[in-house]
Amino acid sequence: MIRNAARWFKMLGCLQETKQPISFEEYLNQYISYMRQEQGLSECTILSRFYQLRIFLTSIEQKQQEFTKLTPLIVDEIIIGKHDIDHHSRRTVQLYASILRSFLRYAEDQGWCPKHLASTIKAPRVYRDESLPSAPYxxxxxxxxxxxxxxxxxxxxxxxxxxxxxxxxxxxxxxxxxxxxxxxxxxxxxxxxxxxxxxxxxxxxxxxxxxxxxxxxxxxxxxxxxxxxxxxxxxxxxxxxxxxxxxxxxxxxxxxxxxxxxxxxxxxxxxxxxxxxxxxxxxxxxxxxxxxxxxxxxxxxxxxxxxxxxxxxxxxxxxxxx
CATH class of the missing domain: 1.10.443.10 (Intergrase catalytic core)
Structure with missing residues (x-):
């Protein structure tokens, strides 16, 4: 009932929503513009990467306050946590690492973080056809x-x-x-x-x-x-x-x-x-x-x-x- 009422009031313009702050939001917004205008990625891909990077940036803020002092050790801890804590598959972690690598390359070019940080990211090895598709009978x-x-x-x-x-x-x-x-x-x-x-x-x-x-x-x-x-x-x-x-x-x-x-x-x-x-x-x-x-x-x-x-x-x- 609350969800439907909120949608109704939002449509009428009567609901004032408090926007939750996003860690390093200016970096994320600039990278989104880069993906859309320079790389020509689809909106679906951009949205997916936005969610992944928002969580990544929140994790960084929890571990340290300054993006300019980001280290390979902190990035490794976040990536390893995807597998050990969140229990994602190696293929999912590999894709996550690829997204971070692309973002950090852009961040290096903009001078937001130390140079060569993206090159230190190591993704888990995934063997071709190592797992069967999961499906009901x-x-x-x-x-x-x-x-x-x-x-x-x-x-x-x-x-x-x-x-x-x-x-x-x-x-x-x-x-x-x-x-x-x-x-x-x-x-x-x-x-x-x-x-x-x-x-x-x-x-x-x-x-x-x-x-x-x-x-x-x-x-x-x-x-x-x-x-x-x-x-x-x-x-x-x-x-x-x-x-x-x-x-x-x-x-x-x-x-x-x-x-x-x-x-x-x-x-x-x-x-x-x-x-x-x-x-x-x-x-x-x-x-x-x-x-x-x-x-x-x-x-x-x-x-x-x-x-x-x-x-x-x-x-x-x-x-x-x-």
Whole structure:
């Protein structure tokens, strides 16, 4: 109730919010402008780096007051804490170290910190394809979808989202940015602007997915002319559904299945889609195109979880060959 009331008062301009100070905010704002104007990074990438760097700068302020006296030892402590305290994977820590290295190179050029600090950052070694994608079984995905079918307005919206994530293996951002004009009802096509590809892709619109989206548009979605995105929040002020909201939708419903997987977010359904396709005998090239991968190398890791084929190999009678 408090959250919804706050949104309402904020929309009316009656709520005065106290902005929380950000450590070394002037440095962060200048670097954001550099990423946007000089590097040409997407807003999604900039936002992700903003959150990471905000935490990093807060940690620095807690350890010392002056950015100019930053040392490799302090940076190492923060990076190691990502793994030992926050329990992030080595791949996540490696990405975090890369973000810090880029920021500190810029900071060195601006004279904010000592020279050659960025070059001292050491990231953990990550071996190619060292881990398997974490995904629920396809039977669990079917249970997830079945449990989401009801006449509840929230369930109608969430079911359409879950269908897109499961059937098309869409990324979270691809779902949230899907627009009304991306659905060609007359020709039964869906046009996707993939998050990591420059050109859009067109797929046949599955009948069940189309029916789920149409039911949401007819019964649930607010009739707003100003918003072209398909999925909006349920309460006023109506706005684009955030990636965090989609994560909560999937996570909450996956956890209700009482299954054990590494991650309970939307990407787990993308992994489940890929694993299901490869177990059905679909080629890696076709799966790569379906998921919007830029190279086959990204898709090839799913060959490691082709459980159906692995079971056939295990059951093969080797007696005549020995």
């Amino acid at each position: 396809w039977s669990d995905v079917k249970r997830l979808l079945a449990n989401s079918v009801s006449d509840s307005l929230v369930d109608i919206r969430d079911y359409a989202i879950l269908m897109l994530l499961s059937v098309y293996g869409m990324r979270c951002s691809e779902v949230t940015h899907l627009r009304l004009e991306d659905i060609d009802w007359e020709n039964e096509l869906i046009h996707l602007q993939r998050a990591k590809r420059c050109k859009p892709q067109t797929f046949p619109l599955s009948k069940t997915v189309g029916e789920a989206i149409l039911r949401y548009l007819t019964l649930v979605r607010p009739k707003l002319r100003t918003s072209r995105e398909i999925f909006l929040s349920m309460y006023v002020p109506y706005k684009l559904l955030s990636s965090a909201a989609v994560y909560q939708i999937v996570s909450k419903r996956l956890k209700k299945l009482n299954i054990t997987i590494k991650h309970y977010g939307p990407h787990a359904l993308r992994h489940a889609c890929a694993t299901h396709l490869i177990n059905e005998g679909i080629s890696l090239k076709e799966i790569s195109d379906h998921l919007g991968h830029r190279t086959l190398d990204t898709t090839r890791i799913y060959a490691k979880v082709d459980l159906t084929t692995l079971r056939k190999v295990a059951e093969f009678d080797m007696g005549g060959l020995l």
